[in-house]
Amino acid sequence: THIILVTLPETTPVSQAAALQEDLRRAHIEPHAWVVNKSILASHTHDPVLLARLQGERQQMARIEGGLAKRTFVIPWTAKAPIGLDGLAQLLQT
Numbered sequence: 001t002h003i004i005l006v007t008l009p010e011t012t013p014v015s016q017a018a019a020l021q022e023d024l025r026r027a028h029i030e031p032h033a034w035v036v037n038k039s040i041l042a043s044h045t046h047d048p049v050l051l052a053r054l055q056g057e058r059q060q061m062a063r064i065e066g067g068l069a070k071r072t073f074v075i076p077w078t079a080k081a082p083i084g085l086d087g088l089a090q091l092l093q094t
Helices: 011-026 048-068 084-093
Strands: 004-007 033-039 072-076
Touching: 004 011, 011 048, 033 048, 048 072
Parallel strands: 004 033, 033 072
Antiparallel strands: none
């Protein structure tokens, strides 16, 4: 069994996941990986309206990759939620 922390690339969710990780480590449970869900940065958008959000995501990704997580997997934001094996396979292609 592996523990995987899932978070959004925003300040509060990353801080909450980091606090949970600290609690788990105090119990001698090491999270295997972090999943960053709904990342606009990973969607490679160039929308000028989203520039501020992209900067915020960069800061949170730097926190996560800078020492919070040993392994990080990033799921890009999509307009349609991935459902079933076909939906998951599409995530692997992005």
